[in-house]
Amino acid sequence: MARSGLAYPDRFFAAATYAGFGTHSSSNSNSKFSNDVALLLYALYHQATAGPCTVPKPRGWSPVEQSKWTSWHGLGNMASIEAMRLFVKILEEEDPGWYSRASNFISDPVVDVEMNVELATKNEITLPETKTIPTENGNSVNKDVMVDAVGSVTVYDQWVAPLVSGPKPRPRYEHAAAVVDDKMYVFGGNHNGRYLNDLQTLDLRNWTWSKVEVKASSEDPVRVTPCAGHSLIPWEGNKLISIAGHSKDASEVVNVKAFDLQTNTWSTMKTNGKPPVSRGGQSVTPVGSNLVIFGGQDGNRTFLNDLHILDLETMTWDEIDTIGVSPSPRSDHAAAVHAERFLLIFGGGTHATCFNDLHVLDLKTMEWSRPIQQGEILSPRAGHAGVTVGESWFIVGGGDNKSGVSETVVLNMSTLSWSVVKTVQGRVPLASEGLSLVLSSYNGEDILVSFGGYNGKYNNDVNLLKPSHKSTLQATKSATPAHDSGSGAQNATNGTRDADVEFDLGQDAKVREISMDNNEPQIIEINEVSERSIAVLKAEKEELESALNNEKLQSLQLKQELKEAESKNADLYKELQSVRGQLAAEQSRCFKLEVDVAELRQKLQAMDTLQKEVEILQRQKAASEEAFAKQKQSSGGVWGWLAGSPPPAQKPNDV
Known part of the structure; x- marks a missing residue:
């Protein structure tokens, strides 16, 4: 933290005195802290x-002394500067106003290093459980992070493994997880190449595993097919929706099934419209009452980059035509929504390639963009998991077909800036592919809970992290959307904010320097320097505010043009719908005409046959008439024969 006071050693001693670790503290000065926090601060x-604890472990001391020794010894060989940083950081997170109050009673920056023997209360406390977690500091040994009986983490931005009870689920990856009423539900997954269909639950209040006994419904006796690579979405407070996924008995289209948490029954949800082709490894992102589905891999191992939306109110599918350059086909990526408008797609992969690109889809205009990422350059990965906490998007795990990703990273979705939260070492579940990550809360604070994954072996471990990025983090004051965060308006806003910070820091430094020295000429000199700095900063601030106002005017003009374009687009869309209606009517009429033509062709073929028969009869008739005429000429006709007329005399030539 920039505010941790590492540049000012007196601030550390002030923190120690205020926390009750110096001679100026009273026996109850740290009573506002819980026992585990007080032990960690100690x-x-x-x-x-x-430095590191070299005192032998106490044998006959009280539980309080046992706990103090365990806490200190558990830090191992942690560097002194790191311990100082964490000390001030934790104190500021527990009580942000400690410094101003501590300054009122600190007269000597050198304080006694002996801790007040009494803790927050005189009640005996039990030894906390510890769990060793590898750190990013290669030269230091592993640090023990304290976890209380129900898994409450006492350090921010640290992954810890809570003590869990109950029968643990079978190790797996490519499963799906969701949180409903302080319970994490885990469904399906892949274990040793076999698809699973069990439903497990972890109570996040007492960290107890249990298996959900699924019942058969008389109305819809659905037997859920084992699957992996699917998505699990909470719905209506008492249901879980399972969408898509790979299975041995795959259908041609995406199936949607619902699990009722009250009746413990599965049911098939009937949908309207044209459902997407069956797939797994897709992303399913809730946006209001809609589910936005992107990408994945179909049953033929073909990677997809199509976009579909399922309206949960009408249960209607809609395939979306987008503009701009969409992400390349992929699966096992991560997706999140920002400000209920922007869909973010990060990473993913194909059979041989993994990605580290970031794409943004404006769900209002359905236009794809690929913004410039700020901060840390992330390695390509697929099979990672992510959750959002306010403006922050946390990404955990994943791999690149060679090794697992060890960093836990976070993206500020307003500035599109990446930073590393934590790095783990070794082949641990947090550096796995196909793990799950959910967001829950404990004691009013957000916690991230990960489960499972595959990193050479299948895992069923639970790890949790308490992020220092609070869920109440407000969006930046700039109205610039996420994919335009690099614009001049955003820069102007940041510039003004930086000027304000520098101004405040200048004032703070001025006050501290004056309080440390009672020499009046020095005070005057510092005041003059500070006043000149303040004047320069004020001038820069006014200049930046002027630039910001200009940017705001341009932004208003662009918004007006955007409204006009949207209005035109709406009219064109209506016209397009009308044309589509006319086209549908013409297509229907064309189909009827084609049917009539087919019938006429059949009749025409029949007429051709009749015509040929008539011609044959006509030829036969003509031949009969000709033969009859010849016979008549040779016999004098019928009437001559009847009258007894003699036949004509033969000519000599006839002999």
Whole structure:
């Protein structure tokens, strides 16, 4: 933290005194902190001032002394500067206003290093459980992070493994997880190449695993097919929706099934419209009452980049035509929505390639863009998992077909800036592909809970992290959308904010320097320097505010043009719908004409046959008439024969 006071050692001693670790503290000065926080502060303070714990473990001491020794010894060889940083950071997170109050009673920056023997209360406390988590510091040994009986983490931005009870689920990856009423539900997945269809639940209040006994419904006796690569979405407070996924008995289209948490029954949800082709490894992102589905891999191992929306109110599918350059076909990517308008797609992969690109879809205009990413350059990955906490999008795990990704990263969705939260070492579940990540809360604070994954072996471990990025983090004051965060308006806003920060820091430094020195000429000189700095900063601030106003005017003009374009687009869309209606009517009429033509062709073929028969009869008739005429000429006719007329005399030539 920039505010941790590492540049000002007196701030650390002020923090130690205020927390109750100096001679100026009273016996109850740290009573506002919980026992585990007080123990951790005690351990960090002694680590920073005296170094690693070399005191033998107490044998006959009280549980309080046992706990203090365990806390200090658990830090191992943590560097003193790291202990000092964590000490001030934790104190500021627990009580942001500590420094102003501590300054009122600190007269000497050098304080006694002996801790007040009494803790927050005189009640005996039990030893906390510890779990070793690898750190990103290669030269330091592993640090023990304390977890209380129900898994409450006492350190921010640290992955810990809580103590869980109950029968643990079978190790798996490519499963799906969701949280409903402080319970994490895990459904399906892949274990040793076999698809699973069990439903497991982890109670996030007491960290107890249990298997959900699925019942058969008389109305819809659905037997859920084992699957992996599917998505699980909470719905209506008491249902879970399972969408898509790979299975051995795959259908041609995406199936939607619902699990009722009250009756413990599965049912098939009937949908309207044209459903997407069956797939797995897709992303399903809730946006209001809609589910936005992107990409995945179909049953023929073909990678997809199509976009579909399922309206949960009408249960109607709609395939969306987008503009701009869409992401390349992929699966096992991560997706999130920002401000209920922008869909973010990060990473993913194909059979041989993994990606680290970031794409943004404006769900209002249905236009894809590929913004420039700020901050850390992330390695390509697929099979990672992500959740959003306010403006922050946390990404955990994944791999690149060679090794697992060890960093837990976070993206500020307003500035599109990446930063690394935590790095783990070794082949641990957090560096796995196909793990799940959900967001829950404990004691009013957000926690990230990961489960499972595959990194050479199948895992069923639970890890959790308490992020220092709060869920109440507000969006930046700039109205610039996420994919335009690099514009001048955003820069102007940041510039003004930086000027304000520098102004405040200048004032703070001025006050501290004056309080540290009672020499009046020095005070005057510092005041003159500060006043000149303030004047320069004010001038820069006014200049930036002027630039910001200009940017705001341009933004208003662009918004007006956008409204006009949207209005024209709406009219064109209506006209397009009308043309589509006319086209449908013409297509229907054309179909009827084709049917009539087919019937006429059949009749025409019949007429051709009749015509040929008539011609044959006519020829036969003509031949009969000709023969009859010859016979008549040779016999004098019928009437001559009847009258007894003699036949004509033969001519000599006839002999």
